[in-house]
Amino acid sequence: MEVQNLTKHFPILGGILQRTVGYVYAVNGVNFSINKGETCGLVGESGSGKTTVGKLIVKLLEPTKGKIFFEKNDVTNLKGSDLKLYRRSVQMVFQDPYASLNPRMTVKDMLVEVMRSHKIYEGSEYEYAIKLLERVGMSEEHLYRYPHELSGGQRQRVVIARALCLDPKFIVLDEPTASLDVSVQAQILDLLKELQEKYNYSYLLITHNLAVVKYISKKIIVMYRGIVVEKAETNDLFKEPQHPYTISLLSAIPVPDPTLVRKKIILKGEPPDPIEPIKACPFQDRCPYVMAICKEKSPPEIDLGKGHIVKCWLKA
Amino acid sequence: MSKNQSKMFWLDIKFAFSLIKKNKLVVLGFIIVLIFIFLAIFGEFLVDPKTPSKIDFKNKLLPPSRDHIFGTDDNGRDIFSLIILGAKYDLFIAVSVISFSILIGIIIGSISGYFGGIVDEIIMRITDIFLAFPGLVLAMAIASVLGRSFTNLMLALIIVWWSSYARVIRGQFISEREKPYVSAAKLLGLSNFRIMFRHILPNTIYPLLILATMDMGGVILTAAGLSFIGLGPSPFEPEWGSLASSGSIYLFQAPWIMFFPGISILLASLGFNLVGDGLRDVLDPRLRR
Known part of the structure; x- marks a missing residue:
């Protein structure tokens, strides 16, 4: 999976004629690639465009600009039956498992429906549904349950099972654990890890929880206002964060040691309004090390070796 | 159906009844409504089904008495029997107008709400044309153009009624289509048809059911109103509105x-409104569980 210069601007309609009066600059020229069987974390604060990236990749949204490649094929403009075929390879798990399950369908209906619509496992849908549930740590008894009869963790397992039933190669996980409590979070993450080891899935893990990313992913992409400010191997990023935003983000992780005196970097100001067009460096208003050039030109991508890339004038 | 599921279903029904029982007006x-439906189905066995054509001028305009508990009309027909026989006409009008309106409303509203954009724009402007006319006036115009008959009355009412259902269903679809389960269904490669009717529609059915029940009373009222002003069925079909209409010249005599037909109309529409109210309480998910 590779994306090049991925951009999404949502038009804002206004006035009685519903004309475009502006844009929400959700994603602005994002580049990255994820290898097979790899987990890549996508982190950033709320409104930084993480989820939009995920939705663009699974083609729930059309990109304004840029290209998406999957297994070397350009999938940016897929339509109709090609798109349906693409859906079998690339799936997404949404943040809120309760909302992403139809409240009026049983687990079995949901799973069988998907298999039927793709004409896979014909004749043995039922057996495969059981197998899928077992694969995500549930059992046959849950087959006839409605979403409201399941616990939060079980719902998320059902969502995962449903994504797996098309046998995808790439799964976008949009905050898969955000709405679960901590012990269940760990179970779900372990399940995802285990599934990856067994079936060699690739994950794009979208989250704001750095502990989750550290636990599961090999690479990390840090986004700020729709721009990738830093990407690196997880260990490198946690050891030597380069971008001022990443540094402040990492300094906010709580450490379970009350005696440790830490320097917490608290950013001034509010997250920027995504309605304003991007000027030069998007982080300039909140950056503690802002320089004159940051307000004039957009920072270049600087390669620090080992795939560690940072977009900041400080490193130029 | 698993055992668990049917057990849940019965629990649901029980719970619904316990909610209904709390409100005495809803029970009323x-x-x-049950009496109304009973009369509509079994009315012909309770009273002489030939009453509408039994004209007997000797006994015309008799006041209520032991023989004729609601009195007789200007043709000497027993009003009590006429009202019982008329129930089926009014119920039939209400049920068929509402079901056809819902059917048209579902087709048009779901396409409009699901696809949005230019499709929605065109369909909704057409719907607006129908909504722009006052319902009764439009129904009157259509009914008088089509001529006086039972089916034409129904047709006129359907033409007037469907647009509000299309609107409601469209609104429901618009609010549902942004929900994650719809995105998830799209993502899983399900067809639009399936998403519309298998996923979204069942989630919009409760508000629809409430609206339909409440509207039953409205349809009965409007149908009676139309036949009162002479656009309804012939006098041999004792629809309540036309019965009341035939009595209007003898109002003082x-x-x-x-x-009595007027009271029947009132009670029937009141009954449906109360049930609709009760259903709203029962089906409101915030009160459940």
């Missing part, structure tokens, strides 16, 4: 001719 509404 249910009783009225024989007020019972108009009074």
Whole structure:
């Protein structure tokens, strides 16, 4: 999976004629690639465009600009039956498992429906549904349950099972654990890890929880206002964060040691309004090390070796 | 159906009844509606089904008495029997107008709400044309152009009624289509048709059910109104509105001719409204579980 210069601007309609009066600059020229069987974390604060990236990749949204490649094929403009075929390879798990399950369908209906619509496992849908549930740590008894009869963790397992039933190669996980409590979070993450080891899935893990990313992913992409400010191997990023935003983000992780005196970097100001067009460096208003050039030109991508890339004038 | 599922279903029904029982007015509404439906189905066995054509001028305009508990009309027909026989016409009008309106409303509203954009724009402007006319006036115009008959009355009412259903269903679809389960269904490669009717529609059915029940009373009222002004069925089909209408000239001489059909219309529409109210309480998910 590779994306090049991925951009999404949502038009804002206004006035009685519903004309475009502006844009929400959700994603602005994002580049990255994820290898097979790899987990890549996508982190950033709320409104930084993480989820939009995920939705663009699974083609729930059309990109304004840029290209998406999957297994070397350009999938940016897929339509109709090609798109349906693409859906079998690339799936997404949404943040809120309760909302992403139809409240009026049983687990079995949901799973069988998907298999039927793709004409896979014909004749043995039922057996495969059981197998899928077992694969995500549930059992046959849950087959006839409605979403409201399941616990939060079980719902998320059902969502995962449903994504797996098309046998995808790439799964976008949009905050898969955000709405679960901590012990269940760990179970779900372990399940995802285990599934990856067994079936060699690739994950794009979208989250704001750095502990989750550290636990599961090999690479990390840090986004700020729709721009990738830093990407690196997880260990490198946690050891030597380069971008001022990443540094402040990492300094906010709580450490379970009350005696440790830490320097917490608290950013001034509010997250920027995504309605304003991007000027030069998007982080300039909140950056503690802002320089004159940051307000004039957009920072270049600087390669620090080992795939560690940072977009900041400080490193130029 | 698993055992668990049917057990849940019965628990649901029980719970619904416990909610209904709390509100005495709703119970009253249910009783009225049940009597109405009973009369509509079994009315012909309770009274002489030939009453509408039994003209007997000797006994015309008799006040309520032991023989004719609601009195007789200007043709000497027993009003009590006429009202019982008329129930089926009014129920039939209400049920068919509402079901056809829902059917048209579902087709048009779901396409409009699901696809949005230019499709929505075109369909909704057409719907607006229908909504722009006052319902009764439009129904009157259509009914008088089509001529006086039972089916034409129904047709006129359907033409007037569907647009509000299309609107409601469209609104429901618009609010549902942004929900994650719809995105998830799209993502899983399900067809639009399936998403519309298998996923979204069942989640919009409760508000629809409530609206439909409440509207039953409205349809009965409007149908009666139309036949009151002479656009309804012939006098041999004792629809309540036309019964009341035939009594209007004798309002001071024989007020019972108009009074009893009028009360029946009132009670029937009140009954449906109360049930609709009760259903809203029962089906409101915030009150459940």
